[in-house]
Amino acid sequence: MDMKQARCEDEPIHLCGRVQEFGFLIVADNDQHIVAASENCEAWLGTSVENLLQETLAYLVEHPLQADREALSLAITAASKTSETDRQIFEIVLQQQPFYLTVYAHDHQIYLEFEHKLPSAIPSFLNLYTYAQKIESGDDIWEALCRCIAEVIGYDRVMTYKFREDKSGQVIAEKVKDGLESYLGLHYPEFDIPKQARALYLKHLARLTSNIHAETFAIHSRLQKPVDLSFSSVRALSPIHLQYLENAGAQASISFSIIVHGELWGLVTCQHESPKAVDLSQRNLAVFLTQYSVNRYLSLQKETDLDFSKQVKEFELALKEKLIIKNDILPVLSSFASQLSVFAKADGLAIQHRDGTFIFGASPDAPTVQKIHHFINSTQNKAIYQKEDFVLSHGEELALSASDFAGLVKIDIDSSKEFSLFWFRKEQVTERLWAGKPEKVMVFDEQQQVYVPSPRTSFHAWKQLVKGIAPTWGEGELFFIKRIRQLIRESLLRKSEEIYSLNQELILLNNALDTYSYTVSHDLKNPLSVIKLSVQMLQAKKDISPELLGKLTVNIKDASELMEGMLNKIYEFSKVKEFRYQPHLITTNQIIPQIIDHCRIQHGAHNCQVDLGELLPVMGEKTLVYQLFLNIISNAIKYSSKNDQAQVRIESTLAEWKIRYTIEDNGIGIAEDELKTIYDIFKRMSNSGGYEGSGVGLAIVKRIVDRLGVKILVESELNKGTRFHLDFPN
Template sequence: MTNYQVDLTNCDREPIHIPGKVQAHGFLVAVDNSFAINYVSENISKFLATDANSLLGKKIADLERLLLSQEDAGFITQLLLLGKHTKSFETINPYRLSISNESFNLILSQAGTNYLLEFEPDSTATEFDIQKTIGRSVSEMLTGKSLKHLLDNAAEQIKNLIGYDRVMIYKFLDDGHGEVIAEVKEEHLEPFIGLHYPATDIPKQARELYKVNLTRIITDVNAEASAILTLATEGETLALNLTHSALRAVSPIHIQYLKNMGVASSFSISLLYQDELWGLIACHNYTPRFINFKAREASKLIGQIISSALEYKQDEENSSKNNQYKAAYDELTGILRKGGNVADAITKHTTSILDVTDASGAVLAFEDQLIMLGVTPSTEQMTPLVDWLKTNMEDRIYHTHKLPDVYQPAKAFSTVASGALACTLSKELGEMIVWLKPEQISTVNWAGNPNKPVEINEDGLMSLSPRRSFDVWEETVKHTSQRWSKAEISNVLKLRDEVVFAINRQANEIRILNEKLKQAYEELDTFSFTISHDLRTPLSTIKNYSELLLESNSSLDEDAKRILNKVIGGADKLNFLIKEVLNYSRVGRAELQNTDLEMASIINDLKNDLVVAFNTHNLVFEVGNTPSVYGDRTMVTQVFANLLNNAIKYSSRSAPPHVKVEGKETQTEVIYSITDNGVGIDINYYNRIFDLFKRMDNVRNYEGTGVGLAIVKRIIEKHNARIWMESELGVGTVFYIAFRKNL
């Protein structure tokens, strides 16, 4: 047989399902599909008048002959054939028989291509009426209304059933370590209730076996296990899989662990929740103790009933919180499906993203801003955390209840955010929602120091050893929050899908609106150009005929001449307006020819032209710094021409008129200001000054069409620039234009 050495590197991979040994209180025989004996435990000689080697390779009939004191010939063969036919041995086990005038149970099971025959005593430390005992035990257990009462009652009833010195309910936590949450014991024993045990005490592969074997007995830790012998095949011996074996020997590490605790015998019953190992009913006795198959099956049945009740109670206790989360999710879903701004929908109503979990704070990172709800770190602290999550989130969701352990800066704000649950909305844009839970400082009482499983042996090498001391070892846990529940994570995932759907829908709506707006602009440009162009011919005709009448007809009286002059003046004004509309439409149709513009020459040329054109007395025209601008020369010149024209025109009646233009640079923009001391703009017109044909009441006496600023606005938008103003009636106006730098 192959020996397996356990060391520090492979404890979690120790093949405990193939230990190569069985416990000493029974013996094992394994046969293949032809019912030939290919495995026998070495201790068979203690129970039958034979030895293991003499049976290897023989047929099952040879074993039957050794057991024929009270049995018919071929009885084991018939049991095996029946089990093979029904594909189960549950209705057969246990088969009672007599060996050396003592009652034994034969327990049959399948192990790959082999069939296990395990013989163990039928006598037990506990005799009882199984039906009455189980009925009474279950009735007592289910009287408790809460999960705690159920578990306390379960521990009490199991102790009454099997009579062990200590019965504990041991619950596994998320990281694999366990806690004793219920206990019944003999009075002289120290309590273990509330103690925590590290995950290494019951490693992963052992927990997996507990899901397959719902009961497990270790009769006597001091009894030497018996080796399983087999014949070599092609020079190799294959280990026998004892996953379903009742007699399977115990890991030497676990045996030493029990010895260190002073435990002589142990028995466990698995508790499952949604097909996963929730915990164990762990029973300890301080002297060797055996309970037979019937008692173990009764205990297993009680464990299954407890598991069902546990699932019901656990779901019942979870349902209240889950219903709250679901109600919040349903409310937010309803708001999102109505349309509108997505960020407002999930942050600005009575129900918000904060309500879909048990978090104390939530942060929405969306459209280059952070929206905070509840108790959160500062913006300065959240911004780098969000950046870290963008880089480190490999999936659409991430959660931890120990944020400072994985993100060191979180120690500075662990009191408000030791737990984080994040979901991405857009990986490309780095948009996400983050929920936060505060620190919960707690004290964990360990059964011995869980951090010292390593000892130095005589050779100076490290070796793995179970703890020798189980004295209470106290640990203060900081930088840890309440764990995120499955319901919270599930709710967040569902909400994420709804938010992403709403964002995509809104993006599509905006895209459609942009297409319609673009089409409307193009149609308006075409219409404006066509109408303006077509109006010029009849307008020229009106003007020309009016001038001809005025010049060629000397008999006209003064009133007729005055009327004709007004017609000619009106035609000139209308012609100017048509030119302005054409200019406006050309802005929309023209393609930009962007270059770096030397603004000093452009502004000085405009200054010279405008000063001559207006001939304003005592005009003070200042030109400050003139950094270059990246844009289309014709259009940028048109912007400054319009704004400077207005500045001079509307300050012409001030004493003296004062106009100033200057620029300054930031890291990303060039910002120009054009200041005047003119009539100013009424605050009621601030939102309309860039509209087409809009003019203020206080400038009715100044010539203008209401098109100039509309042209300016359109040119600015075409350059992806910004324009805004500040003004006060009777004091003056400042227009600001911010052009993006060509980086």
């Protein structure tokens, strides 16, 4: 049967229920009734804890043993007004002994922490400017901080301890007393500072153990739950941690939190070989200097980031310019491959595209890149994938060689994941020195019948050779990679919009071209028929009168000129993207009669009577206006030609903003349900059988009126005729 193991991170250290010997604690509710107090209150307040739990905070002022009622009254008044974010400190005297009284609120309760003020405390705040100058001018901020804090608190060892990506820690700076072994560069495993301890370091920035063997005192409470000591300076520490300190050769310890961007970046950890109390004022100064160093660190980091950002922006501009100019993105990226690798601090670059795989620098070959690409796409959906030990984790299943690379970053440019960029890094073999072998020690607790964590007994340097892991990509490098992804995506989107715009122009161009193409096959038939019939008459008649000869030759001449004009328009159109014209006034009293004559000849409708009303001039383009009237009048004559009394009426009227032309016939008409589709190309009406036609005439009409800005309206009834209204802008 397996024995259970207690995890170190499960120990509720903030609910330990005990305080250290250098201070005592009183907790009150919002009505100032005392709900909890530590046992060592009795020595300073002259009454039992049981009695205190029956009183309010006013008792502390009224009690005859208090020597400084005014200061205490002021502190209690402040306690009633304090908030979760306030932490006020007062100096008071209890039984002729100086104390600090810290007042703060937490979890809907008021905390009063009394702590001895050390008579030997040095007023270190007087040297604040000197310390700030040391941190400002030092080559290494954290080393300067260690020296300053060592001077303030007088401890044997002061270390700056930085957390790594894997949650382990490393000593990056140190001030140590002569004769002691240096810990600089040593690593500490993650479990040395468990999860719940790290959470407390974020809440309360200083933690003191003045004597690991000193007596601690229990907290008595009327509450139904343990008193939360997350923000307490006098909280007793875990027995496991105290044993850890003793094993490390320390009798006293202080830690100050290094908070960067709201995260626990590291700690200033201080150790002393013998018990040593540190006054609250000195600890607060150390907290201030730590935060000052953080601000200095962030300021220098910002300068570095700004310089890097400037270089990135210059590169982006050059890349963006090329991406805009060049149609093919792959040659552009290939030409910038070296710089893309340098900015990302990569050993190699690969571009995976539907058109192929392109390799640059120290990258695996194309088939391997394709295999990696497929594997990552099949196992996760992140647009940006990063793994420093990719070969170590997946090398065996993918048959990868560790000599090619160790880690990679992959970005997907498109949602289909067919276009991706890879940055590769080779392994960085490092020799990592640990402060003792990084392994958890578990011992069996007979009473609880469970294995519990036990502190390591050895802190002698233990060497570990780390292989198969690439250097971690920094924030700046990942920022650059993300910017490149965004830049390429924006470029592709811009090109997509350009292609869409060109397609729209092409649609307009094709539509206009269709109009003129149909003209060649449709509208030129009319003048060609006139020419053909005129020539046939000239050939058939031996003796022809001068009058008839003149008329036929005029017909041929007019028809030829009309065809020439149409063909010229087609040529002009072929040279421009969009058909444009300068509107001018066109007289129709010659065009329309000419069209009528030609249509009668073409359709053999000599019996068709055409009545003309007033024919007003219109604004437009001559060829288009001719084609417009030609198609409508031709249909009117054609579809009424089989009527015994075929009749067509053409007239125009003037209104304030328009000139309306009406072409009306008494032909076969159009069914009501077919009126919606009369402008569809190649669409012929259901009753048009027996009449010559291809179904393009009215499609041409619709495109012409759209270009001329003419409104068209059709009214029709089967077997009764059709009426077209054309409204020309006036």
